[in-house]
Amino acid sequence: MSTSQELFERARQHIPGGVNSPVRAFKAVGGTPVFIERSEGAYVFDTEGKRYIDYVLSWGPMLMGHNHPRVREAVVQQAEKGLSFGAPTELEIQLADRICEIMPGMDLVRMVNSGTEATMSAIRLARGYTGRDTIVKFEGCYHGHSDSLLVKAGSGALTLGVPSSPGVPAALADHTMTLTYNDSDGLRQAFAEHGARIACVIVEPVAGNMNCIPPAPGFLEALREVCDASGAVLILDEVMTGFRFGLQGAQGYYGVEADLTTLGKVIGGGMPVGAFGGKREIMEQIAPLGPVYQAGTLSGNPIAMAAGLATLDIISAEDFYPPLFTRTRALCDGLQAAADKAGIPFTTNTAGTMFGGFFTAADSISNYAQVMACDTERFNRFFHLMLAAGVYLAPASYEAGFTSSAHSDADIEATIDAAAAAFAAL
Ligand code: PMP
Numbered sequence: 001m002s003t004s005q006e007l008f009e010r011a012r013q014h015i016p017g018g019v020n021s022p023v024r025a026f027k028a029v030g031g032t033p034v035f036i037e038r039s040e041g042a043y044v045f046d047t048e049g050k051r052y053i054d055y056v057l058s059w060g061p062m063l064m065g066h067n068h069p070r071v072r073e074a075v076v077q078q079a080e081k082g083l084s085f086g087a088p089t090e091l092e093i094q095l096a097d098r099i100c101e102i103m104p105g106m107d108l109v110r111m112v113n114s115g116t117e118a119t120m121s122a123i124r125l126a127r128g129y130t131g132r133d134t135i136v137k138f139e140g141c142y143h144g145h146s147d148s149l150l151v152k153a154g155s156g157a158l159t160l161g162v163p164s165s166p167g168v169p170a171a172l173a174d175h176t177m178t179l180t181y182n183d184s185d186g187l188r189q190a191f192a193e194h195g196a197r198i199a200c201v202i203v204e205p206v207a208g209n210m211n212c213i214p215p216a217p218g219f220l221e222a223l224r225e226v227c228d229a230s231g232a233v234l235i236l237d238e239v240m241t242g243f244r245f246g247l248q249g250a251q252g253y254y255g256v257e258a259d260l261t262t263l264g265k266v267i268g269g270g271m272p273v274g275a276f277g278g279k280r281e282i283m284e285q286i287a288p289l290g291p292v293y294q295a296g297t298l299s300g301n302p303i304a305m306a307a308g309l310a311t312l313d314i315i316s317a318e319d320f321y322p323p324l325f326t327r328t329r330a331l332c333d334g335l336q337a338a339a340d341k342a343g344i345p346f347t348t349n350t351a352g353t354m355f356g357g358f359f360t361a362a363d364s365i366s367n368y369a370q371v372m373a374c375d376t377e378r379f380n381r382f383f384h385l386m387l388a389a390g391v392y393l394a395p396a397s398y399e400a401g402f403t404s405s406a407h408s409d410a411d412i413e414a415t416i417d418a419a420a421a422a423f424a425a426l
Contacts (some may be wrong), residue, residue, distance in 0.1 A: 002047055004035040028396035029380045034387070039066030041406035044392060052392035053411050055401040060208075060265040061241050063353065064314050065406020071269045074310035076401035078303045086297060092318060099267070100185060100274065102247045105257045109277030111300040115239035115264030116144025118274035119202065121286075121294045122260045123148055125276070126200035128292035129285045130389050134194065136201040136232075137161075138181040138399075140368030143202055143237050143262075152180035158378050181207055182215065182366045184222035195230035200260075202235040207248035208241075208400035210371045212349045212356030217251030220256040227259070232320055235283060239264035241272065243311075244402070245352035246321050251256035253352060269311035271304035320405060321353075327412055328353050328403045334416030342423035344378075351390075354400045419426035 019025045019033065026033045037047045042065050044054045054066070064071070078091075092111065093164075100106045112118050123135055123146070135148060143149040151161035151173045159177040163169070179184050181203075184282035191198065201223055207213040227234040236258035238249040243266040245253035251261065260278035267273050277283060285292045314320070322426065332348040334353050339346035345361040358365050359375035359382070379397035386393055391414075394401060 001049075002035075004046060004048075005032050007047065008032050023394075023396055023399070024082050025158075026395045028376075029383045031384060033395070035390065038115040041065040041067075042404060042408070043054035050390065052387070052390050053407070053415055054392045055403065055415075056289075056392055056394050057402045057404055058265075058270060059399075060244070060402050061268060063243060063266045063402075063404055064311065065404040066270075067404075068269075068310075068314065070309050070314055071310045072196070074306040075271070075303055078306035083301070083303060084298055084301055087301065089302050089305065091302050091309065092300040095305045095312075097310050099263070099277065099311065102312070103242075103250055103261060103263075103277070104251050105279060106261060106277045108283035110276050110283070110294065111305070112274040112276065112296055113272050113298055113301075113304075114144070114274045115237075115262065116146055116274070117236055117296070118239060118262035118264055118276040119143040119149060119235070120146035121146060122235050122262050123200060123202065124294065125282060125292050126235060126260065127281050127285055128290075130199045130231065130233060132197050132199035133175045134177060135175060136177045136179060136187075136190065136198055138203055138207075138368075139178050140181055140213070140371065141202075141204045141207055141237070142209035143204075144239075146255075147172050148176055149202070151176035151390060153180075164197050165395070176350065180367055180369075181210075181213060182219050184216075184219050187219075187222055187226060191226040191230055191232075195226065195232065198232040200233040200235050201227055202237055204240065205236050205254060205256070206241050206245070206351050206354060207239065208354055209357060209397050210368050211365070211368055211374075212351070212400040213371070214349060214351040214356050215254060216366055220254050224256050230374060233259045235260045235262065237262045237312040240400070241354070242266055244354055244367050247316065250352070266311060266315075267308050268304050269307035271301070271307040273304045273308055295317035304425045322405060324405050325355050327407060327409065328355055330409075331355060331403065331412050331415060332357075334412065337357075338416055339423050342426070343373075344423045344426055346423075353403045355403070356400050359397075381426060382419075382422050385420055385425055388420065389418035391418050 017025045072234045150165045152164040161173045161178045241250040242263040262276045264274040332350045359378040
């Protein structure tokens, strides 16, 4: 049995930073990442057998908790028939049919292997369909690591973007305009000036990559309105929110329909899957129907499709979502009450099965600048106190938390008790 410390030292010899995705390295919060050996329901277990109540849930996918027996069974059964064929299967039809039945405005859907691929392809498609190059995104939203999307705001509203990573050509970032989330006036102004050259707007309908920020009333409607008026494609990036707000994602929850929707995480039930789809007229531009190229050796992988189908079966049960929403709200209420009792300035946001806590004296948090003004140091100490108490939160203050149907009332209570002790110790 190796400790996380020993494994982290070994990992760093041949894996950059010891991890295959940066946030796992605990760089923001400091300390040693927990190496996980197995998972079950609401829990992950480290290599020393310590149990954690998990609110990261593999960064969102595990909506029914970890290692759900029906998903596992579907994967094992499919694995016996073969791992990958690179040729069409009936499973792909079944999953596409289900997604198109469920999601608003989804006529055609293409499967890919990650959320990054889904958003990158949706953007290429929007550009190909409109014949325009400029894309609009919002500060603090993350849509994967493709070049056009790794762009942050320039100075001042309405400026074109600057690369947020070396390796992203400035010339490409020039085509990405970054606006302020939840600022409908800024959005309208940008479209008034530049609407005719905007190919698409891409947005997280509930932002989950700057902690958890629900859309302000009217913001999603304003997006729909400016896209309709200008001919830009509205891409709702539901990689994180898809199936976390009910079967129809944030679109059903807030009553706003996308032209293109991107999916990932939950749709793969823990396997590497993404998808993009939407209106027939736009999707017909994708190869082999149309000229916009997009492909994938492992896309529509049979094991991943089987996991996705089993997942959709389970979450389609009538009583799946209501108790989950109630428990997520109870968790936030409990955290707030515990912080108030300890006299710690703190506020929470929650929507559907996502939540976030902010160490701030502000009453509400609705954009990136406000998130960045929160007390990160205090979060980091809180994170480590919770981890020591067996509660696994995302190891950075700008990540949303997730609940699953496997989290019981007792798990929520235990989490609130741990938080009460942590707030008192801060
Ligand atoms: N879009 C959103 C909204 C996401 O949250 C993420 C990942 N957290 C992505 C896209 C990229 O997905 P992936 O990590 O699977 O490439």
